[in-house]
Amino acid sequence: MxxxxxxxxxxxxxxxxxxxxxxxxxxxxxxxxxxxxxxxxxxxxxxxxxxxxxxxxxxxxxxxxxxxxxxxxxxxxxxxxxxxxxxxxxxxxxxxxxxxxxxxxxxxxxxxxxxxxxxxxxxxxxDDAALADVAMIAREDAHHVHRCLATLDRGSRDAIRAAFLDGATYAELAERAGVPLATMKSRVRRGLLQLRKRMTDDL
CATH class of the missing domain: 1.10.1740.10 (RNA polymerase sigma factor, region 2, helix turn helix motif)
Known part of the structure; x- marks a missing residue:
């Protein structure tokens, strides 16, 4: 059967x-x-x-x-x-x-x-490069990220923290800081590049 x-x-x-x-x-x-x-x-x-x-x-x-x-x-x-x-x-x-x-x-x-x-x-x-720094930060240990963040200038550090932790947009960050939108975008990008370098150097 x-x-x-x-x-x-x-x-x-x-x-x-x-x-x-x-x-x-x-x-x-x-x-x-x-x-x-x-x-x-x-x-x-x-x-x-x-x-x-x-x-x-x-x-x-x-x-x-x-x-x-x-x-x-x-x-x-x-x-x-x-x-x-x-x-x-x-x-x-x-x-x-x-x-x-x-x-x-x-x-x-x-x-x-x-x-x-x-x-x-x-x-x-x-362009994958647009999110390269974001992806790197996401996969790193939180303590490592905060330690490296502390080495940045205050403006970049506060902007990155607000974007990642508070959910603020570029426009909101620019309004808070009283700077043009383009200036805030440049500040965050510069900060991400510096943070990426600090995190890489710290490995």
Whole structure:
């Protein structure tokens, strides 16, 4: 007598299902401050989220700046993701869309009309270097990061702490410090470069 085929044999999960499961798992691990999982989230979603930022911002440099803020938000809020309420990419896309809209409002740009489809530019990927410093900081021991932060000048140190710990945006930081937005962006970038060097030298 021929044995019946076990239930489920031949049922293969679709690539989309596997990708969604991998992203959900990476987000959950990111919520536990797993730096490797955070990099996985970036690898799986950067093209999509950059496309959203680019479509709404309309400027590549602005989109890259916003994307960096988006991943800082993701790093801080990953633990709040609830897979039963939304898909991971929907949750991430909402963060990207809201930050891009905030950027347009802060810079006095009217919101663009919703397109029928994302433009060709939306499939471009962001420069990995834009998040290199963020990824490095995310995977390092918190004590190590704070020790190296203490060696920076006060302006850069306070700005980086506010961005990572308080969830402040560039616009909010600029307003607090009473400096132009471009000056604050340069200050944070310079501080991240200095922090990266301190952390590397301290290894």
């Amino acid at each position: 021929q044995e019946s085929e076990p239930s489920g044999v031949g049922d293969v999960a679709s690539p989309d299902t596997e990708r969604r499961a991998a992203l959900a798992a990476a987000l959950a691990a990111t919520g536990l401050r797993d730096g490797a999982a955070f990099r996985k989230v970036y690898q799986l979603t950067s093209a999509k989220l950059f496309g959203i930022c680019l479509r709404i911002c309309g400027e590549r440099q602005a989109a890259e700046d916003v994307l960096q803020e988006v991943y800082l938000i993701i790093w801080r809020r990953a633990a709040s993701f609830e897979p039963l309420r939304s898909s991971p990419i929907t949750w991430l896309a909402t963060i990207a869309r809201n930050r891009a809209i905030d950027w347009r409002r802060a810079n006095g740009h009217p919101l663009p009309p919703p397109p029928d489809a994302e433009p060709r530019a939306a499939v471009e990927t962001a």
